[in-house]
Amino acid sequence: MAIMPLVYSNELMLFNFVMFLTLAQGLNIIYGFTGYLPFGYVGFFGAGAYGFALAVMHLHFPPFAALAMGGAAALVVAVVLIPMLRLSGAYFAIANLAAAQAIYQVISNPALEDITKGPYGVSLSEVFAPGLSYAVALAIMAATFALVVWLRNSRFGLALQAIREDPVSAAMAGVSVVRGRTIAWLLSALIAGLVGGVFAWHISVFYPETAFDIGVSIFATVFTLFGGPATLSGPLLGVAILYGVYNAIGITVPQYFQLIYGLLIVALVMFLPNGLVSLLTRRGIRVP
Amino acid sequence: MLFGAIAAGLVFGLYFTLVGLGLNLIFGVMRIVNLAHGDFLMLGGFAAYFLFYLLGLHPLVAAVAVLVVFFLVGLPIYYIIVPRLLLARDSEMLSVILFFGLSQVIEALTAIVFGTTERSIPGRVLGTGPVIILGQRLPSAWVFGAAVSSVAVAMVYLYLYRTRLGMLTRAVMVSRDEALATGIDVHRVSAIAFGIGIALAGIAGVFAPFMLGSVTPSIGVQINVAAFAVIVVGTLGNPLGTVLGGVIYGVSLMLMQTYLSSWAELLPNLLLIGVLLIRPEGLLGRKTRRA
Amino acid sequence: MLSRILLLLPLVWFALAGGAHAQAVPSEIKIGSLYASSGPFASISMPVYYTLKMWVDQTNAAGGVFVKPYNKKIPIKLISYDDQSSTATAATLYNQLITQDKVDLLVADSGSVLTSVAVPIAKEHKMFLFDVSGTGGTFFTADNPYIALMADPVSTIWPKYIADFLDSTGVAEGIKTVAILYATNDFTTTQANAVRGFIQAAGKLKIVYDQGVPTTTSNYTVLINNIANANPDAVLHLGYAGNDIAFFRNLQDSGQKFRFVFGIYPGEEQDELTKTVGVGGLTNIFSYVPPSSYHYTPNFGPTLEQFHAMWDKAHLPGVEFGANAIYGYMTGLVIERALATTESLDQMAIHNAVFGLSGKLTTMDGSFALNEMGAQVGEITPLGQLQADGKGGLKLVVVYPPELVNGKPIIGK
Numbered sequence: 001m002a003i004m005p006l007v008y009s010n011e012l013m014l015f016n017f018v019m020f021l022t023l024a025q026g027l028n029i030i031y032g033f034t035g036y037l038p039f040g041y042v043g044f045f046g047a048g049a050y051g052f053a054l055a056v057m058h059l060h061f062p063p064f065a066a067l068a069m070g071g072a073a074a075l076v077v078a079v080v081l082i083p084m085l086r087l088s089g090a091y092f093a094i095a096n097l098a099a100a101q102a103i104y105q106v107i108s109n110p111a112l113e114d115i116t117k118g119p120y121g122v123s124l125s126e127v128f129a130p131g132l133s134y135a136v137a138l139a140i141m142a143a144t145f146a147l148v149v150w151l152r153n154s155r156f157g158l159a160l161q162a163i164r165e166d167p168v169s170a171a172m173a174g175v176s177v178v179r180g181r182t183i184a185w186l187l188s189a190l191i192a193g194l195v196g197g198v199f200a201w202h203i204s205v206f207y208p209e210t211a212f213d214i215g216v217s218i219f220a221t222v223f224t225l226f227g228g229p230a231t232l233s234g235p236l237l238g239v240a241i242l243y244g245v246y247n248a249i250g251i252t253v254p255q256y257f258q259l260i261y262g263l264l265i266v267a268l269v270m271f272l273p274n275g276l277v278s279l280l281t282r283r284g285i286r287v288p
Numbered sequence: 289m290l291f292g293a294i295a296a297g298l299v300f301g302l303y304f305t306l307v308g309l310g311l312n313l314i315f316g317v318m319r320i321v322n323l324a325h326g327d328f329l330m331l332g333g334f335a336a337y338f339l340f341y342l343l344g345l346h347p348l349v350a351a352v353a354v355l356v357v358f359f360l361v362g363l364p365i366y367y368i369i370v371p372r373l374l375l376a377r378d379s380e381m382l383s384v385i386l387f388f389g390l391s392q393v394i395e396a397l398t399a400i401v402f403g404t405t406e407r408s409i410p411g412r413v414l415g416t417g418p419v420i421i422l423g424q425r426l427p428s429a430w431v432f433g434a435a436v437s438s439v440a441v442a443m444v445y446l447y448l449y450r451t452r453l454g455m456l457t458r459a460v461m462v463s464r465d466e467a468l469a470t471g472i473d474v475h476r477v478s479a480i481a482f483g484i485g486i487a488l489a490g491i492a493g494v495f496a497p498f499m500l501g502s503v504t505p506s507i508g509v510q511i512n513v514a515a516f517a518v519i520v521v522g523t524l525g526n527p528l529g530t531v532l533g534g535v536i537y538g539v540s541l542m543l544m545q546t547y548l549s550s551w552a553e554l555l556p557n558l559l560l561i562g563v564l565l566i567r568p569e570g571l572l573g574r575k576t577r578r579a
Numbered sequence: 580m581l582s583r584i585l586l587l588l589p590l591v592w593f594a595l596a597g598g599a600h601a602q603a604v605p606s607e608i609k610i611g612s613l614y615a616s617s618g619p620f621a622s623i624s625m626p627v628y629y630t631l632k633m634w635v636d637q638t639n640a641a642g643g644v645f646v647k648p649y650n651k652k653i654p655i656k657l658i659s660y661d662d663q664s665s666t667a668t669a670a671t672l673y674n675q676l677i678t679q680d681k682v683d684l685l686v687a688d689s690g691s692v693l694t695s696v697a698v699p700i701a702k703e704h705k706m707f708l709f710d711v712s713g714t715g716g717t718f719f720t721a722d723n724p725y726i727a728l729m730a731d732p733v734s735t736i737w738p739k740y741i742a743d744f745l746d747s748t749g750v751a752e753g754i755k756t757v758a759i760l761y762a763t764n765d766f767t768t769t770q771a772n773a774v775r776g777f778i779q780a781a782g783k784l785k786i787v788y789d790q791g792v793p794t795t796t797s798n799y800t801v802l803i804n805n806i807a808n809a810n811p812d813a814v815l816h817l818g819y820a821g822n823d824i825a826f827f828r829n830l831q832d833s834g835q836k837f838r839f840v841f842g843i844y845p846g847e848e849q850d851e852l853t854k855t856v857g858v859g860g861l862t863n864i865f866s867y868v869p870p871s872s873y874h875y876t877p878n879f880g881p882t883l884e885q886f887h888a889m890w891d892k893a894h895l896p897g898v899e900f901g902a903n904a905i906y907g908y909m910t911g912l913v914i915e916r917a918l919a920t921t922e923s924l925d926q927m928a929i930h931n932a933v934f935g936l937s938g939k940l941t942t943m944d945g946s947f948a949l950n951e952m953g954a955q956v957g958e959i960t961p962l963g964q965l966q967a968d969g970k971g972g973l974k975l976v977v978v979y980p981p982e983l984v985n986g987k988p989i990i991g992k
Contacts, residue, residue, distance in 0.1 A: 012674040012700075016667070037381045083565050089380040090321040094516050095564045098557040101513065105554045110763045110791050119764050121695060123717060128699065203670060205699045207692055207765070210666040214509075221385060247671070258617055258663065259396035265389025270369065273376040289808055296801045396617065403897025404621040406824055408855035411832050418834045424804055427832030500797040501825025502855050506618060510795055542801045545792065549802065550763050553793040 015134055015202055019195055020243055022141040023220040024235035025148050026191035032229030034184050035164035039093040040100025041220055044074040044189045046211040048196025050107055053122045063127050067197040074193020078186050085181050108208035121207035133202040140194050148232050160184055226268055228275025232288045237276055292424030293542040299426055299434045301538020303499050306437035308518035308530045310488030316461045316524045317481040320383040324391035325515055326508030328486050332493020333503035337407045351494045358490035362483035391508055398505040406502035429498035444527045457481055517556040521563045604649045607656045611682030613672055618664025624689040626898045627711055627907035634911030646918045670696040677704045683924055691715040691765050701725045707926045711910050715765055719952040727933050728955035729913055730906035730944055734769040740962040742777035744979040750783050752990045758788035758811035762818035771817050787811050799829040813839035820844045824855045831860035838991040841865040846963055846975055848901045858973055861965050863989050868963035869902035870944040872975045877942045880912040886943055909944045964988050
């Protein structure tokens with residue numbers, strides 16, 4: 001991935017690949033490991049993007065400090081939304097979606113124009129640095145992968161999966177259910193926030209609709225599910241295949257694009273609900 | 289201005305009751321999040337449009353046609369998708385994704401076949417002249433929509449509480465496994481409920497060109513959030529609750545439009561989150577449902 | 580010896596000159612563009628795509644476009660991708676066009692939102708951006724020469740004629756108070772700010788209602804009631820087509836009457852609005868007069884009637900004839916003139932060629948005039964009114980500016 005910009009010069013597409021790889025893993029942490037599906041995952045992403053933007057516009061922070069602010073902004077949102085973890089299943093998903101929409105509506109409101117530039121969008125041309133921001137995105141991706149590997153192989157990760165399968169039994173076995181979930185939630189949000197921040201840095205001009213595009217949540221979810229949650233290679237496979245197909249289709253057969261993608265999702269859930277890697281795990285082969 | 293907003297909210301809210309009714313039934317019976325609900329509604333709107341312009345059918349007639357057709361279409365959709373879905377470990381979550389995929393397919397097909405321009409039906413078809421309630425001038429189409437919605441709610445209530453099939457449906461809503469254990473044909477009951485739910489979405493869609501101005505293939509998504517807000521506030525599984533939810537939604541939306549207009553869209557989201565966190569069983573809920 | 584060299588010289592000279600020419604002439608001119616086949620921007624994007632393509636096909640049928648530096652006609656290849664109204668996808672695709680397809684000319688998708696992501700990308704790659712209808716004021720800055728707005732006037736001056744009309748004819752007819760209702764997105768909020776600014780600067784009218792509502796608003800009944808409570812003589816509604824449809828339907832249903840009511844789309848998309856709102860709901864409404872409803876006399880390219888005939892023959896699926904149909908074709912015309920006058924295919928030479936057309940080119944879209952930052956300050960849409968044509972339909976009559984007027988305005992009592 002690091003040398004690809006030298007090989008394939010549409011580096012914005014590469015950047016998007018890196019971004020989705022990281023987001024899918026971030027979603028994996030909360031969904032694959034704890035079973036909560038944050039349908040409004042893009043809320044953290046957008047919070048991170050605007051955290052970065054506000055730090056640059058109003059506090060004149062240099063990019064790395066602003067990136068930290070982006071991550072912090074997402075964490076703040078996550079903390080505020082912790083009470084949602086009491087909800088289960090579909091309720092949580094919908095509530096989370098509503099929360100992401102609410103954040104979007106607050107940020108894009110013209111009443112807040114002086115702070116967030118409201119509906120006019122943000123322009124951060126003074127920190128525009130495509131090469132550097134790409135490198136930082138790669139670093140964030142690597143760190144996230146390391147985190148998932150650790151989770152996959154550690155006691156904490158095992159505890160999380162226990163919580164996912166049966167919270168009552170897990171609690172009886174001494175696993176701190178609430179603490180485990182909360183930590184996974186915060187980690188997941190932090191990752192999305194950092195990715196949002198580096199996205200803002202890389203693209204430097206965006207409207208609120210772009211930063212809070214529900215498509216981001218959808219893609220991250222579908223990629224993770226397609227590959228197989230709770231594994232490292234699942235989301236990786238998902239992004240590589242599906243996002244690759246997305247770009248290929250988008251460029252060659254555009255008008256049937258949404259249709260093909262929708263059918264793919266339906267087929268996926270119907271026939272491979274545990275993802276592509278389940279083809280291997282069913283046979284007892286362990287994947288990383 | 290205040291009473292006018294409340295009056296408008298009541299009438300508009302009753303329409304949203306209809307929007308949420310079908311979703312309520314499906315979620316209550318199958319614990320499936322039908323994210324394609326808004327898109328079935330959109331299809332109902334397009335059906336009404338074409339039936340009006342090609343065959344000259346009055347929307348009420350179209351509504352009856354839509355009721356029958358969508359119900360019949362809902363049955364096979366249920367049987368193809370749902371039993372398989374329920375076998376998976378995490379069916380609630382997967383249903384979110386599956387029906388999202390379905391909604392994309394519906395939206396894409398509609399856009400490909402019919403194009404993306406806004407479609408509308410002239411308002412005077414449902415009566416001319418404003419109806420004045422509490423000083424507020426309301427389109428007669430709104431009053432019509434509210435009336436149809438009230439009839440639909442009454443019929444669903446009668447179905448659930450006065451028919452045998454309805455009683456079985458309520459049993460399945462409380463606990464699917466126990467219902468199965470007592471010998472109820474859960475799939476048959478659910479399929480019928482699913483069909484009714486889709487039919488209700490379609491009927492709500494027939495009136496959408498009047499209540500919302502116009503329909504395009506992409507209105508499904510925004511409808512969904514409002515529909516969820518309505519059913520969650522009003523308690524799942526209880527059709528009278530959906531009335532309450534719709535009215536609350538409508539009135540608060542109109543009040544927001546009057547006093548804090550640019551924040552009006554924030555409301556359904558906050559309402560949804562607020563109710564889920566504070567009183568997840570909804571305003572009419574009795575048992576503490578594990579929300 | 581010397582004589583042999585002298586004999587050879589002309590041969591060498593011819594070889595070099597001919598060779599240099601031969602290796603530099605490209606076999607085709609690649610034009611890259613994006614369109615949205617689905618999502619909220621599809622209805623303004625698809626007409627542009629189809630008519631740009633129409634221009635490409637017609638030009639190729641005539642042997643190609645004349646490119647001055649090579650002194651010959653070269654065929655055009657149009658490379659277009661679908662961004663589905665998503666800005667993130669659009670950004671990737673603009674990059675694809677520039678870095679992978681290596682297009683010679685870059686055309687943006689429609690509307691400010693989808694154009695916005697192209698602006699920094701074009702600037703970074705030093706690629707001139709043919710901005711079709713992205714009118715956001717922030718796109719045009721002194722430090723970026725790689726952009727010019729083709730077909731719409733920039734949002735900050737677009738509503739000028741509304742304010743001028745109200746301040747002159749309106750005041751003369753006794754109009755004293757104005758209500759402004761707008762949707763909170765970049766395009767319509769900028770227009771609202773502009774018209775508010777013009778009105779306040781002139782100081783002759785009082786603004787009694789001034790509210791923004793979300794762009795997703797689809798019911799205006801309560802809003803109309805609230806406006807009526809403030810008793811304005813004039814009401815300005817600035818929203819997208821979906822907002823206008825709901826607003827005018829609700830206005831008709833409510834039975835409220837105002838002396839002057841303005842909406843952007845009754846004029847801009849007259850066919851579509853008439854179908855959805857109905858003749859009764861749009862009678863005597865004021866709106867912009869788009870190029871699709873006004874017969875400018877072009878000095879290049881077809882007239883409106885000729886173009887409409889071309890459109891009808893093409894039988895394009897699922898799109899309405901309106902302003903956007905003209906924008907696509909007209910962008911092609913600007914490209915044609917630019918290639919015919921440019922010194923080379925270098926992007927700054929293209930810039931000079933395009934800016935050189937300012938003040939000299941009049942198409943069916945009006946007079947093309949750019950300010951030094953690339954914003955379109957010509958092609959300002961006149962103010963018009965939809966009046967009953969006596970045959971059960973509506974005709975759009977220009978009421979301002981005075982030099983283009985072709986009818987009398989009807990201001991209610």
